[in-house]
Amino acid sequence: MTLEKRLDTTINALSQIGSDPTGGMTRLLYSDSWLEAQKFVEGKMQEIGLETSYDAIGNLFGRVTGTKYPEETILSGSHIDTVVNGGTLDGQFGVMAAYLAIQQLLETYGKPLRSLEVISMAEEEGSRFPTVFWGSKNFVGEASREQVEEIADSEGLKFVDEMRRQGFDFSEEANARRDDIKAFVEIHIEQGNVLENEKLQIGVVNNIAGQKRYTFVLKGEANHAGTTPMGYRRDAVYGFSKICSGIIDRAFAEGDPLVVTFGKVEPKPNTVNVVPGEVLFTMDCRHTDAAELTRFTKEAEEYMKEVANELELELEIDLWMNEAPVPMDADVVKVVEGAAKAKEKKYKVMHSGAGHDSQVIAPHYPTAMIFVPSIKGISHNPAEATDLADLVAGVEVLAQTLYELAYKE
Template sequence: MVDYFRRAIEENLPWLSSFGADPTGGLTRLLYSAEWLAAQQALKQRMDQSGLETRFDQVGNLYGRLEGSRFPQQVILSGSHIDSVVNGGNLDGQFGVLAAWLAISWLKQTYGQPLRSLEVVAMAEEEGSRFPYACWGSKNIVGIANPADVATIRDAQGVRFVDAMKVCGFSLPVVPLAPREDIKAFVELHIEQGKVLETNQQSIGVVEAIVGQRRYTVTLNGESNHAGTTPMNYRHDTIYAFSRICCESTAKAKNLGDPLVLTFGKVEAYPGIVNVVAGKTIFTIDCRHTNAAELHAFSEVLEADMRRICEELGVDITIDLWMDEAPAPMDKRLVKQLISLCEKQGLSFRRMPSGAGHDAQIFAPHVPTCMIFIPSIKGISHNPAESTHPEDLAQGVRTLALMLHQLAWTE
């Protein structure tokens, strides 16, 4: 079975990766681009040929359906997003789509018609790489996408979202799409995008929760002054204030330990001259945890510490919390079922959080959801060097197929 899936992956992954192949290496397939549309149309044709009933919804999500015999209105859904980041790898997102199609095709050939309907989904978008909006595909499926949020947005070249959509043959809904009520479970296979599985020589990750995220932009205002004539104790140095915030907060995050992570990702100092004390510094913070209470508690300490430090140094501070996404626990019953499957198959696996956001995070509050990770070599992702060993790719598809079989063929 693993050998079968390895051969199928070797045949189909290069084909799918050819749509949007970047001349500089990697993959660039942005929402509603010509490359995106070609990939969706080609995938639709392949699914048609494999005997699945295919359709696009209004916004461009592609489905391939295997009708159930006894409970056709109970759908087991699997897939991921078909778009990529700019100059990304060829596994993030699209491998989850390919894996779902290969798994369902194998199940159809092996077991025939399921009791419940099975569907592959190639979701229109997740990355937010072209337009300033993420998870457009999955948010429309569960009915939480507001058309007004994208009605006026444009990409970096000034192309309107609605115009790009229209060129591809789709149209912006007048009101939010009704959520699908027929999905009984959603299962997403994805590369880990970290190196925990590889480091521990484990082939499967059973995701228990996807982290919540709080993101800030912080502005410090002090006083620009001469670097030679301003004594140290007379300064209102915003770089020094930032450095204290960064060091103290990072130490506290390390002390609390996993799964909390804290990142100071972007720092801009003004005027940015070698012989001038920085009177203004702007920086970003990304804070993540799988537990909402722990995330909020740490964030409150973080904000209080920043204000205390700035008061001590005579620096003004403005804190803008512009993202506050709650953690998304996976369905406990499905997680337990997946763990049992791994144990019965003798797989080397671990229970783990997802430190990145995924479509499963959008589904989880609305539909019983679980997520399967497979290793990433050196933890590299969003990069042309993104890769996973062929045996791990095949084992991931096999595990997905066995999980879908349990969900669709048992009472």
């Protein structure tokens, strides 16, 4: 069977688990469909001779032991959970691509010198419980029991109860960190439209952008829309409009890789005939350079204060996420780039604007990522799709990367 046929068949079969009538998928951590998906992946791993195991919280591993350096492991994979009503590629493509790449290598070259391992991580999305990267954080020893002991999902089902219902529990080893991992490579759909627009098949990721997320409250005075002259108003929406347009204009002037988004806006009282007295809004700002991210957001905060003072408004600032950029390992990135060249794929070296398991793993182990295009940049949506030829190209580059890392001296 060709790689193209294997990939198409495997992705379609896995996508039936957790599918819903809209054409999307919902496969949430510790749900029955989540466990069914892990068991499906485990079965596929066993079919090609991988030794399978789970860690305490449900990360799944499939391993072939190296013939010369068994204590050195090259790891690849991604997460098995989805968002609510998501697509069929985010996360699970990276799991199945790793499995198929290793299958191809075993059939072509036999067993590797270093151990090869697939990881199907328990959770990344944070779609059921108020926690994210549960799988990768446990893998690198960053998770703790205290983070999840008291949390529950929207139906009131407790995290710990659901974990135990599926046969998993906290580790008694206090998150013992593995010392055998020599490289981790994650393949993922881009979830953006850069590769498609530039007619490229492969993105070689060298950095995951840092993020700052804020919630702001701008307070003025609600008043009658007909009897309050323009010069006497303390209009919070007017203040927000100046802030939004001013900062977005500054972001355009800065250019890539900076991005800024005002994604949530809630005016009060939000009615047609009242001057709005308050606006709650959010700002998401991302950049691959920590210093530039800090500089731009500080300037944005100062600009907001100037607008608020000018219009006699009050401004409250809550910075609730502050994640630094995460560079990928330069040596592993070079291997991925060499693999793209060897397979004669059109590629570019680029950053990731979205977060991935790799950002958790990279501070602990040498890490790199491979992107394949997303049609129209759509993701977290039933319309999420990538041309099969591009998915195959990604698996080919991943297989070549793993060959360089695991089969060569």
